[in-house]
Amino acid sequence: MIKLAIASFxxxxxxxxxxxxxxxxxxxxxxxxxxxxxxxxxxxNVWHYNLFLTMxxxxxxxxxxxxxxxxxxxxxxxxxxxxxxxxxVPGGTMYYTMMEILNNNTAGATALFMQVMSSSGxxxxxxxxxxxxxxxxYRIKRLGGVKK
Amino acid sequence: MDKLLxxxxxxxxxxLMCGAETYRVEETIVKICQAYHVEEANAFxxxxxxxxxxxHEGKTHSLNVRINKRSTNLNMIDAVNKLARSIQNDPISLExxxxxxxxxxxAPKYPWxxxxxxxxxxxFGFAFFFGGDFKDALCSFVTGCLVKVIVDYLESFDVSSFIxxxxxxxxxxxxxxxxxxxSLGTSADTIIIATIMxxxxxxxxxxxxxxxxxxxxxxxxxxxxxxxxxxxxxALGAGVAVSVIRLLGGVM
Numbered sequence: 375m376i377k378l379a380i381a382s383f384x385x386x387x388x389x390x391x392x393x394x395x396x397x398x399x400x401x402x403x404x405x406x407x408x409x410x411x412x413x414x415x416x417x418x419n420v421w422h423y424n425l426f427l428t429m430x431x432x433x434x435x436x437x438x439x440x441x442x443x444x445x446x447x448x449x450x451x452x453x454x455x456x457x458x459x460x461x462x463v464p465g466g467t468m469y470y471t472m473m474e475i476l477n478n479n480t481a482g483a484t485a486l487f488m489q490v491m492s493s494s495g496x497x498x499x500x501x502x503x504x505x506x507x508x509x510x511x512y513r514i515k516r517l518g519g520v521k522k
Numbered sequence: 523m524d525k526l527l528x529x530x531x532x533x534x535x536x537x538l539m540c541g542a543e544t545y546r547v548e549e550t551i552v553k554i555c556q557a558y559h560v561e562e563a564n565a566f567x568x569x570x571x572x573x574x575x576x577x578h579e580g581k582t583h584s585l586n587v588r589i590n591k592r593s594t595n596l597n598m599i600d601a602v603n604k605l606a607r608s609i610q611n612d613p614i615s616l617e618x619x620x621x622x623x624x625x626x627x628x629a630p631k632y633p634w635x636x637x638x639x640x641x642x643x644x645x646f647g648f649a650f651f652f653g654g655d656f657k658d659a660l661c662s663f664v665t666g667c668l669v670k671v672i673v674d675y676l677e678s679f680d681v682s683s684f685i686x687x688x689x690x691x692x693x694x695x696x697x698x699x700x701x702x703x704x705s706l707g708t709s710a711d712t713i714i715i716a717t718i719m720x721x722x723x724x725x726x727x728x729x730x731x732x733x734x735x736x737x738x739x740x741x742x743x744x745x746x747x748x749x750x751x752x753x754x755x756x757a758l759g760a761g762v763a764v765s766v767i768r769l770l771g772g773v774m
Contacts, residue, residue, distance in 0.1 A: 381650035385719070388644015392670075393541075394597045394631050411651070450603050452543070453596045456725055463724035466652060466715035472757035476764055498731030 375415045382411035382461045389457040399453060402443050406458030410436045414462065429493045432462055433500030441508045455501065464493045523578050527585045529620050530554040531574050534565065535587050536627060537602045538572060541594040541725055544733050544741040547572070550606045557609045558616070569744045594725055601626045634674065641670035641720055648716035654709060661707035662716040665697040669717055684755045690721045691759025699767050699774060710774070714760065721756050723749040 386407030390400045413435040417428040440454035467490045474483035534551040542550075548565040555563035555576055562577035569592065575584040605622055614622075632640075645666030649659035669690050676686035698713035707713050726749035734742030767774045 377650060381647045384647025385644045385651055386647075388640045388642070388647065388666075391632060391640035392594075392637055392644070394595045396597050448604075449600050450546070450596075452546075453600055456541075456594070456596065456728075459728055460719065460722075460724040461648070461651065463719070463722055463727060465719045465722035465724070468722065468753055468757065469711075469715055469718055469760065472761055473764070475757075476761050494727045495731055498728045498735065501728070501732060502735045 375412060378411045378415050379408040382407040382458075385461050386457045389460050393457060395453060395457070399447060399449060402447065403454045403457045406436050406439055406443075406454050407461050409439045410458050410462060425489065426492050426496050429462065429496035430500045433459065433497040434504050437501045437504040438508075441504065451505065459497060459501075462493075462497060464490045467493070523576070523581075523583055525616050525620075526555065526558050526560070527574060527576055527583050529616055529623065530563075530576075531572055531585050531587055532620075533602055533606065533623055534567065534572050534574070535589060536623070537599045538567060538569070538589055539592055540596070540598045541592065541729070542599045543729055543736070544569070544738040545736050546599075546603070550602065553606045553610065554619075557613055567738075567741070569741055569748070595631070598626060598629070601629065634671075637674075638667050638670045642667035645717045645720060648719050649712060652712050652715050654712035654716065658707045658709055658712045658716070661698070661701040661713050665694060665701070665713060665717045666720055668697070669694055669720060673721065683752060687721050687752050688755040688759035688762075691718065691756035691761075692763045693759075694718055694721075695760040695763035696767075699763070699772065703772070718756060718760070721752070723752040726752065 383404050387400065387404040390403045395403050410432045414428060414432045417423045417431050418425070423431070436458050437451070437455055440451045440458075443449075443454045444451040467486055471483050471486040471490060474480075474486060530551045533554055534547045537550060538547045544567050547567045551565040551567075551572070551574055552563045555574075560576050560578045564575045566573040569589070571586060571588050573584070573586040575582060577583075602623070605619070605626065609619065631637075642663040645662040646659045649662040654662070672693060673686050673690045676689060677683075694714055694717045698707065698710040698717070701707040701713065702710040726745050730742050730745035730749055732742075733739075733745060764774050
């Protein structure tokens with residue numbers, strides 16, 4: 375697990391620099407990848423959930439982390455989220471889809487393609503769920519403040 | 523009035539070109555317009571263009587801008603976002619806002635060798651992430667650096683993204699095969715997957731779904747098409763490489 379976390383830290387670090395993040399934010403953006411990797415490992419390999427739920431929980435954990443960091447460091451949520459997220463985009467599955475097409479195995483290619491779509495959908499849904507909940511939380515909190 | 527319209531649209535254009543989500547671009551433009559007390563401000567943003575209309579003293583002003591180039595530069599989004607938020611509280615003159623925007627646009631990027639080096643470090647990490655060993659990671663590092671150089675070089679010629687991603691996919695597969703042939707790496711698949719992550723349109727795919735869920739359906743579809751096009755071109759490049767290798771009698 376620690377190996378995975380360090381690996382995804384490095385991978386995210388690469389993207390953080392490519393996407394021109396500056397200063398201490400580079401470190402916190404890279405940490406987002408590690409957070410994702412730890413959750414990914416726990417849900418997929420320890421609790422044996424399926425891939426869709428794994429992706430959903432991973433992106434939820436990462437966006438929660440990014441929402442917290444965005445408020446602490448006063449920067450947009452995307453800045454922390456995007457780099458970490460890229461680690462979990464199903465690029466490998468896309469590659470295998472292409473290989474199946476080359477091997478004339480249409481059924482296999484379709485199955486893998488569905489997996490690509492559902493994984494990336496789950497990633498995005500996780501982000502939307504967390505950002506909506508956070509927005510609601512702040513709105514309710516503000517309403518409460520007005521009542522007092 | 524004209525000046526405000528131009529400055530607000532410029533701000534939106536800049537962050538759209540840097541990979542911001544559609545709603546953020548619209549929000550930023552409207553925020554800037556409202557800071558200068560117009561009666562009504564409307565922004566309609568697509569990944570390929572920005573349309574802004576402002577109503578002031580009973581007159582309607584409108585401007586649209588076409589966008590051809592898209593990349594990712596998160597630092598710039600951050601800076602423009604902060605600027606738009608700060609003028610809500612303490613308004614500055616339009617000239618000063620324009621000057622500050624130009625400053626943000628001209629802010630230094632990392633030099634190309636740093637970017638390439640970190641592209642390599644990224645793929646180095648990915649190789650471990652996908653279960654490769656140290657040899658695979660080293661091969662991915664070299665391949666990642668080279669691919670980033672090639673893709674960036676082609677990109678600077680204004681070639682279509684279909685071409686340079688295809689070339690990238692071709693090159694990655696070839697390098698991975700060769701490095702395994704000379705037993706520098708253990709698993710060609712791992713090296714390919716690790717380095718292909720550099721080209722995969724990850725930001726595009728997630729932004730497509732996010733835009734659609736936020737109600738920006740046209741942007742969502744446009745981004746999805748872009749993502750599918752890029753993914754197809756990478757796969758095509760890799761596929762051509764594999765078939766060439768097979769044609770020459772290699773096993774892949």
